[in-house]
Amino acid sequence: MKRIMAVLFSLLLVVGLSACTAKKTGYTIGLSMNDMGNPFISFVAGGIKTAAEADKNTVSTADAAGNVQTQISQIENFITMKVDSIFIFATDPVALADVTTRAHDAGIKIVTAGGSVAGADVVMNVDQYKWGEQAATLMGNWSTATFGNKTGKVIVIKSTTTDSGRLRSNGIAEKLASLGFNVVVATTEGLTAAEGRTIIENMWQQNSDAIGVMTYNADAATGVNEFFMAQAGLDFSKLAIFSCDNSDAITTLINQSKTNLSVFRGTVGIGGPTIDGVTVGLPEGTYTILNRLMKGVATGYTGDSTVEVLPQ
Secondary structure (H helix, E strand, O other): OHHHHHHHHHHHHHHHHHHHHOOOOOOEEEEEEOOOOOHHHHHHHHHHHHHHHHOOOEEEEEEOOOOHHHHHHHHHHHHHHOOOEEEEEOOOOOOOHHHHHHHHHOOOEEEEEOOOOOOOOEEEOOOHHHHHHHHHHHHHHHHHHHHOOOOOEEEEEOOOOOHHHHHHHHHHHHHHHHHOOEEEEOOOOOOOHHHHHHHHHHHHOOOOOOOEEEEOOHHHHHHHHHHHHOOOOOOHHHOEEEEEOOOHHHHHHHHHHHHOOOOEEEEEEEEEEEEOOEEOOHHHHHHHHHHHHHHOOOOOEEEEEEEEEOOO
């Protein structure tokens, strides 16, 4: 009888150890997005969700709509839900520091893009200043091809509420100045299409001799484009908008500029993260990083690349 009990105890011990060492499947990912109204943000979130659900994982998306207090509450909700990881596009990285630290302390893996947050396991980013410079170089190339030189007035719409925004915005303005353009920086900053349209409407009254506009992000650029395309009497062939970020809708607008149905002539988007030495698509690559973190293996991430998007 003692021998039988010993055997049963051994079997139970083996089963218990197996249960403890078995790898978890079916992870839960929280997407904390600063503004799903932005086509680029929506594109990234949708791609992550598709990739994750193809792996039988669960995704919960929260849209802060630009409100930092809303984003804090949404991340607190992810903590309560005990999600396995959170991907964050921050409205304000500094203001999120307390809640993201609490999330990390709760054992939740955190990946962020567009700026660092406290407690992040991986910060996905490119050199923001060089990103801005690269976009400004596109304006220089277009001006040379159109006018034969790099002179003329260019309006710049910045966003400097975050460190990454300040660096990219300054990269745009300072590169334009170094190329020889007369740079006019809008006193009002903007990120959305509505903000971009309002800003350029006000700026254009005193700067209608400008040859182009550059914005911090592509969403604001679409608003500028809407304004210009509604103006009668403009020579669209002599006007250009360049920016950063990309999405399918932005690519369509840029392609339309080939026949001047748009004046949004180019952007510099994120080509995607480099993982294990290979650059992959941004949404898919972001999911890969999240998935590897949740499984407790090395992410293989070494940085993001950029890609120029011009009319095709």
